Amino acid sequence: MTGVSWSRCDGDDCIRVSGVLPGARVVVRVPPAPMVGHLPPMAGRVVPDGADTCFVPRYPFLFGTTYTVAVDGAVVGELVRPRPERSSATEVLEIGPTASEVPRNLLRLSVTFSAPMRDGRADAHVHLVDQRGAEIHGALLPMEPELWDGDRRRLTVLLDPARIKRGLVGHRELGYPLRSGESFRLVVDADYPDARGGPLRAGADRRYEVGADERRRVDPDGWALRVPAARTFDPLEVGFDRPLDAALLARCLRVVDPAGRAVDGRGGVGPEGRSWWFAPTGAWAPALHALVVDPALEDLAGNSVARVFDRDLTRTDDDPHDGPPVTRPFEPR
Amino acid sequence: MSGYGLQAGTAEVASAGPIAFGPDGILFLADNVGAKVVAVDVGDPGAAGRAVVGAQPFDLEAVDARVASFLGCGTDDVVIRDMAVHPSTHDVYLSVQRGHGDAAQRVLVRVDRLDGSIADVPLDGLPWAEFALADAPAVDDERVDGILWPESGGEEIHYGDLTLRVLRQPIRTATITDLAYVDGALLVAGLSNEEFSSKLRRIPFPFRGEVADTSLEIFHVSHGKWETAAPIRTFVPYDGGRSILASYTCTPVVHFTLADLVPGTKVVGRTVAELGPVNRPIDMVTFVDGGEEYLLVANTSHGLVKIACRDIDAQAPLTEPHEPVGVPRETEDLRGITRLADLGSGYVLALQRDDEGRLNLRSLKTASL
Numbered sequence: 001m002t003g004v005s006w007s008r009c010d011g012d013d014c015i016r017v018s019g020v021l022p023g024a025r026v027v028v029r030v031p032p033a034p035m036v037g038h039l040p041p042m043a044g045r046v047v048p049d050g051a052d053t054c055f056v057p058r059y060p061f062l063f064g065t066t067y068t069v070a071v072d073g074a075v076v077g078e079l080v081r082p083r084p085e086r087s088s089a090t091e092v093l094e095i096g097p098t099a100s101e102v103p104r105n106l107l108r109l110s111v112t113f114s115a116p117m118r119d120g121r122a123d124a125h126v127h128l129v130d131q132r133g134a135e136i137h138g139a140l141l142p143m144e145p146e147l148w149d150g151d152r153r154r155l156t157v158l159l160d161p162a163r164i165k166r167g168l169v170g171h172r173e174l175g176y177p178l179r180s181g182e183s184f185r186l187v188v189d190a191d192y193p194d195a196r197g198g199p200l201r202a203g204a205d206r207r208y209e210v211g212a213d214e215r216r217r218v219d220p221d222g223w224a225l226r227v228p229a230a231r232t233f234d235p236l237e238v239g240f241d242r243p244l245d246a247a248l249l250a251r252c253l254r255v256v257d258p259a260g261r262a263v264d265g266r267g268g269v270g271p272e273g274r275s276w277w278f279a280p281t282g283a284w285a286p287a288l289h290a291l292v293v294d295p296a297l298e299d300l301a302g303n304s305v306a307r308v309f310d311r312d313l314t315r316t317d318d319d320p321h322d323g324p325p326v327t328r329p330f331e332p333r
Numbered sequence: 334m335s336g337y338g339l340q341a342g343t344a345e346v347a348s349a350g351p352i353a354f355g356p357d358g359i360l361f362l363a364d365n366v367g368a369k370v371v372a373v374d375v376g377d378p379g380a381a382g383r384a385v386v387g388a389q390p391f392d393l394e395a396v397d398a399r400v401a402s403f404l405g406c407g408t409d410d411v412v413i414r415d416m417a418v419h420p421s422t423h424d425v426y427l428s429v430q431r432g433h434g435d436a437a438q439r440v441l442v443r444v445d446r447l448d449g450s451i452a453d454v455p456l457d458g459l460p461w462a463e464f465a466l467a468d469a470p471a472v473d474d475e476r477v478d479g480i481l482w483p484e485s486g487g488e489e490i491h492y493g494d495l496t497l498r499v500l501r502q503p504i505r506t507a508t509i510t511d512l513a514y515v516d517g518a519l520l521v522a523g524l525s526n527e528e529f530s531s532k533l534r535r536i537p538f539p540f541r542g543e544v545a546d547t548s549l550e551i552f553h554v555s556h557g558k559w560e561t562a563a564p565i566r567t568f569v570p571y572d573g574g575r576s577i578l579a580s581y582t583c584t585p586v587v588h589f590t591l592a593d594l595v596p597g598t599k600v601v602g603r604t605v606a607e608l609g610p611v612n613r614p615i616d617m618v619t620f621v622d623g624g625e626e627y628l629l630v631a632n633t634s635h636g637l638v639k640i641a642c643r644d645i646d647a648q649a650p651l652t653e654p655h656e657p658v659g660v661p662r663e664t665e666d667l668r669g670i671t672r673l674a675d676l677g678s679g680y681v682l683a684l685q686r687d688d689e690g691r692l693n694l695r696s697l698k699t700a701s702l
Contacts, residue, residue: 039402040450065407116435251527310560
């Protein structure tokens, strides 16, 4: 009697075939969809193990996949790789930007999850919905590959730049995906699969009001600095004239001491991305410090310190600033 | 292989990304998770003594089902990220992701040009070299900045009697969207999950650790009035590598010359065509027919678009009110094409999804395009 079962062989997962003669030809296949011609069998090696024969795959068996086993050309069994119990444990931690109002030419949104997610599914599970509850089709740019951070926990989605940039066919024929004066929501479906294949604990959404266009360059000279007192641990607080991109703020701002060395401490983005704080590890020295701004820093519409998102060539004040980082000196007293 | 600085051993490639052949059958693999490009001598078994087979077309139905069957998974668990044709044996190489999420695994697959058989190409023992992307963060990047996290979760930190909850910021990732080898250098286009920019890297090959890549932002002008930059989605060198045609996430097709890519200068490409709204160019290839060089562009919404290179060179920058013209082009009734590669001897190889959802390899006779 021939039998097939999930087993282990020399520390590897295998399919164990019992009751076959030594030297029998054991082949494992994934049942094909209605197909043309001959399909190659699953790559792997066949090893005798006592009285049994084991098939050790070159690539691991996948959960939920059915495998058929043939011996000398005759199918002797079928096994389904059991799917582990999938609890709904992963949740959406944050939808960004955190501002309640965004410009009509908003460029990107982000979703941060509590655990790694499966890639390739953003198109199907992240939606923009207008204030009447209808999906705004074609608003988000389908991305392949998708934009994830290294942990696959933070997804960046772009609004279709062809509809935001002036002069392009997409913009002219379809217009902005968002409408000033209206609201919309970013919706994350509850059945968005995480990296283990399980659904989210719950869906999530965030509502935004749509304001006017933002087409000005980010100008650090216009920021309000609340300078901490010397010999305290009070944070330096920086207020912006508009919400800025939170992920870029974390990378593009730093504080240096009079010698130009980075001050040790912690920074963070304030409510709605409209401010940033920096708390030093040691007390502030009564000396000239500086806030250093990387010109790559962008607002929600993709305007950076260096350049506007789409530059009107007839406006000289939009000329790009390709230069070193911008500094804002301050002196705790 | 020592001429290219390849070392013995086994390259570590963590993820399946774009691939492209360089000199002497060296394959470049973009690894977006590892934030690097790896050069591997794939040692194609057909390389020694195989008769030139490029004069014949090569078609293979249901290549996704064949790869899935070989890898022991369903077709839903096979993502073909890119395709390249070996320049001398014309074997077809596929950059494949097997499985998803935690089970995802990178596999380099070779399709034999002669009999259509499927094999994997383990990197074990293949001579290799790698180039780490300069501005990519280290895997263990512990960026200290965070966003204030008002509710539960995040990391609790204390300043005197002040308690803050901070969610540590995710690190930046650089994603390679396309790459090509031109005359001693690897050109790499990509985008970031943070800033929106249009960087094209030029990495000298053989890779030399002390030689940094040069990275330039390439602007383009829309209709003579608006100047913008955007990530390059796909690009193709032509005219012996002197010219580059690039398409963007925001759809324009832009021309610039390789000689323009000089560090410290501002590069502004010439927008030569727009291929229409709600459409994204996804791959491009060049071929020569009757002594003329042509470009084929695969699109998400339109059929295959064919453009004569001489028309690109003659095309004035798009300005109003000519829109939406641009270079003369033909939209072929060839839809569902996701990847293109030059098969040589009068054929272009296309990876095409048919009406039943199967992915097929199909040779397109260039004289008939």
